[in-house]
Amino acid sequence: xxxxxQSPLSLVVHEGDTVTLNCSYEVTNFxxxxxxxxxxxxxxxxxxxxxxGIEKKSGRLSSILDKKELFSILNIxxxxxxxxxxxxxxxxxxxxxxxxxxxxxxxxxxx
Amino acid sequence: ETGVTQSxxxxxxxxxxxxxxxxxxxxxxxxxxxxxxxxxxxxxxIFQYYREEENGRGNFPPRFSGLQFPNYSSELxxxxxxxxxxxxxxxxxxxxxxxxxTFGSGTRLTVV
Numbered sequence: 001x002x003x004x005x006q007s008p009l010s011l012v013v014h015e016g017d018t019v020t021l022n023c024s025y026e027v028t029n030f031x032x033x034x035x036x037x038x039x040x041x042x043x044x045x046x047x048x049x050x051x052x053g054i055e056k057k058s059g060r061l062s063s064i065l066d067k068k069e070l071f072s073i074l075n076i077x078x079x080x081x082x083x084x085x086x087x088x089x090x091x092x093x094x095x096x097x098x099x100x101x102x103x104x105x106x107x108x109x110x111x
Numbered sequence: 112e113t114g115v116t117q118s119x120x121x122x123x124x125x126x127x128x129x130x131x132x133x134x135x136x137x138x139x140x141x142x143x144x145x146x147x148x149x150x151x152x153x154x155x156x157i158f159q160y161y162r163e164e165e166n167g168r169g170n171f172p173p174r175f176s177g178l179q180f181p182n183y184s185s186e187l188x189x190x191x192x193x194x195x196x197x198x199x200x201x202x203x204x205x206x207x208x209x210x211x212x213t214f215g216s217g218t219r220l221t222v223v
Contacts, residue, residue, distance in 0.1 A: 004153075034211060036214075040216075041199060041216040041219075042115075042214045042215055042217065045211050045212070048211050088154070090153075090154075094167070097142075097144070097159045097166050098144075098156045098159070098167055099144070099146075099154070099156060099203075099212065100156065101146075101153030101155070103151070103152055104152075
């Protein structure tokens with residue numbers, strides 16, 4: 001059975017801190033790994049990673065995939081209160097029809 | 112360009128009843144997937160529809176069924192509701208899997 005594990009489960013930091021969120025996976029027929037941010041209801045897309053070792057960056061967020069060790073990290077630098085959310089990691093498998101999600105990391109950024 | 116829209120936003124049903132949830136996919140997207148997200152959990156894959164045919168199913172019983180229409184909108188039907196069906200139901204659409212999935216805001220279903 002495909003499995004995605006995220007750590008930590010929750011995290012409280014102060015504005016300006018840098019955080020690293022972890023995602024490991026054990027799946028068959030890996031296609032890509034995706035990161036989403038979920039604030040209230042709709043998960044919003046952050047990154048899709050397909051190749052190992054290539055960092056994707058968007059503003060203060062960045063992510064990288066290691067297909068040999070089967071994990072990915074999401075970094076957020078200079079955190080802001082608006083970064084408070086659940087961060088979901090998901091792996092796309094098979095014919096691209098199924099996302100397997102981790103439980104998510106609940107991030108809270110305090111002033 | 113419109114995003115993914117779901118209706119209704121909230122719903123309360125009694126155990127044993129049936130429910131239909133609706134999803135309009137993003138313009139240009141031909142694939143719709145449904146996910147169930149219980150409180151404190153990540154979304155769980157229910158099934159996917161591509162060109163009006165089921166294209167993969169997760170570990171959900173047959174009382175969870177779906178439809179996709181020629182305009183690529185979709186319905187999720189759940190029969191014989193159980194208390195454990197209480198969850199946020201998310202719809203996601205895509206054009207090709209390699210371009211990722213866009214999620215709607217979900218329907219919060221409460222079964223009492």
